[in-house]
Amino acid sequence: xxxxxxxxxxxxxxxxxxxxxxxxxxxxxxxxxxxxxxxxxxxxxxxxxxxxxxxxxxxxxxxxxxxxxxxxxxxxxxxxxxxxxxxxxxxxxxxxxxxxxxxxxxxxxxxxxxxxxxxxxxxxxxxxxxxxxxxxxxxxxxxxxxxxxxxxxxxxxxxxxxxxxxxxxxxxxxxxxxxxx
Numbered sequence: 001x002x003x004x005x006x007x008x009x010x011x012x013x014x015x016x017x018x019x020x021x022x023x024x025x026x027x028x029x030x031x032x033x034x035x036x037x038x039x040x041x042x043x044x045x046x047x048x049x050x051x052x053x054x055x056x057x058x059x060x061x062x063x064x065x066x067x068x069x070x071x072x073x074x075x076x077x078x079x080x081x082x083x084x085x086x087x088x089x090x091x092x093x094x095x096x097x098x099x100x101x102x103x104x105x106x107x108x109x110x111x112x113x114x115x116x117x118x119x120x121x122x123x124x125x126x127x128x129x130x131x132x133x134x135x136x137x138x139x140x141x142x143x144x145x146x147x148x149x150x151x152x153x154x155x156x157x158x159x160x161x162x163x164x165x166x167x168x169x170x171x172x173x174x175x176x177x178x179x180x181x
Contacts, residue, residue: 001090003097006039006049006061014039016058017051024080027117027167042077048101052081052094059085064098067107074102074180076112092155103180111160111177114148117167123147128170131162152176 006017018035021028029035043049046066052059060081067074076098081091102110116127125143139159144150149159157176166173 001052001054001059003050003052003094006043006051006063009051009058013051013053013056013058017061020058020060020080020082021078023083025078028115038078048098050094050097052090054085058082060090060094062091062094062098064101064110067102067105069109071106072108074098074105074107074110076110079112091151095155099178099180107180109177110180111175112152112157113163114152114174114176115167115171116147116174117171119146124149124174126162126172126174131164131172135162147174149174149176 006014009017015032015036018029018032018039021035021038022030022032029038039049042063042065044066048064049061050063051061060079062079063077065075065077076095079091079095081094099110116124123145124147125141125145126138129138131138139162142149142159144153153176155178157178159174160177161175163173163175165171
């Protein structure tokens with residue numbers, strides 16, 4: 001297994017990356033065309049886009065968007081691992097590489113927005129509840145369920161914010177962050 005910059009990818013590898021995005025996050029990128037457009041939009045010199053390869057085949061990828069707040073804050077976007085390779089430490093290794101790159105560029109904070117909209121019934125305890133009513137209590141008793149927040153918690157991220165109804169009524173965007181120093 002190796003990790004390379006996506007700018008070095010072949011067209012076939014880029015299509016493989018797009019397919020993984022569509023397979024894993026169909027609400028955001030329902031077609032291969034949508035996923036290819038997302039990659040094209042993100043594949044600019046200001047961003048860091050990395051591919052995870054096994055025998056030259058893409059098994060995952062992730063991006064680090066150009067910094068904001070005078071270079072102090074970086075956003076992970078997107079991070080996807082082929083379903084057959086999940087729960088093997090590959091995502092953790094990829095996030096570590098992206099965090100190292102953010103540190104190298106002087107980043108102090110890294111964050112990711114994680115929509116809770118992939119399943120109609122929601123995935124977390126913040127889904128389909130009134131987040132304007134006693135949000136501190138709801139955050140204190142947060143349960144990730146099957147949501148990717150559980151993965152991020154395991155690698156040191158914390159909830160740093162929530163945008164209620166970002167993806168429709170009862171479908172929040174959950175912001176997770178980690179300090180890099």
